[in-house]
Amino acid sequence: MVRFITTAVLLFCSAVFGQAKFEQSMGESLALWGQGKPTEASAKIERIASVEKANWLPNYYIGMINTTEAFKPENREKATALLEKAQKAVDEAAIISPNNAEIMVLQALVYTAWIVQDPMTNGMKYSNKAMEQYFKAQAIAPNNPRVVFCKAEFEIGGAKWTGADTKPLCAQVEKSIELFATFKPETALHPNWGLDRAKKTLENCTK
Template sequence: MTKLITAFALFVITLLSAQGQAPTTETKVSKFEQGMGKAFELWEEEKDSEASDGFERIAAVETTNWLPNYYVALVNTTTAFRTKDKEKINSLLSKAQNALDVEMIKDQNNAELYVMQAMINTAWIVFDPMTNGQKLSGPTIEIYNKALAIDPNNPRVVFSKAEFEIGGAKFWGQDTKPMCTQIDKAIELFATFKPETAFSPKWGLDRALIAQKNCK
């Protein structure tokens, strides 16, 4: 389980470098784009609480756009991975779950939201593996399977599922080769993946390359 915790600590670092950057453009931008860009800047500066608040304010206005609440969940979940205080983790993951629930009610056909739910579950497992490991491991695999059924060519789905399964396989002393094959596949998918918008999720490749190296 220590290996799993270390893996997700590295994952958070690489995620921030890949996703936590404000898209830049020389063209006139909307208030939504300005707000999102500012929130990303705060996140990149490791001002997690301020970034979360920024995304939350945008979500309150842009009620038909799933991305602001997605990032509320993502910021708070990645912060929880780096936190040891039980009360803070409860607060962070509760905020993440509440934001995600808002979007899941609207749309049960978004693979990125399922990956986000699996990440929240994983944060709980990493925090208290003895209590939450058995309770959440099975449901988390089911969540990944749902995401895979919705979007089998999404590299984050393929990679995140494989890495989660590797953590479990190492814990139980099982063969990780099938998961490593899926990580190879995810890297191929990253090469052709195109985010729908400048703010759509694009994280994962850096961590997948590290995971691929560890596989070898």
């Protein structure tokens, strides 16, 4: 019995230490991203992902970093490579955590980044795919602020081409801001972004 208890305590301590190390490493990686070092951040998280094979968050952030970089005009020449890396990471995250609304939103953002690179060629190819991801995410997590906001933001972008009324979409952006106010991420490392963008989008709605 004593041996069993000792073993259990050691396993528990090992798990706690492992989680603390993971959180520290991820925190350092995200800090690099915040310092304007996306390549270094992505590389460091790739190393974490190679160890944390059962955790979807490292691959999520690899996808997020590379997708965000692909949106930047100055990275246009590197956009294809960035989005291919992002897609691979999103695929890995989805295998680890299927039916995850956060990953679906990220997948939709990858599709949106492809559209931004070449709207005439990629618009028809990826618009429906992006909306499919948003609808799936909405069915799983209708009160997730990123689901509500990003879906509305994407549709507002499409309205510029179709001439659709944006008032209902702006109302959804406003709703997302209310949801952000009460949203509690599972941990400090779980996705918690989007509020600033939602506020800026709402400001543009009222102009």
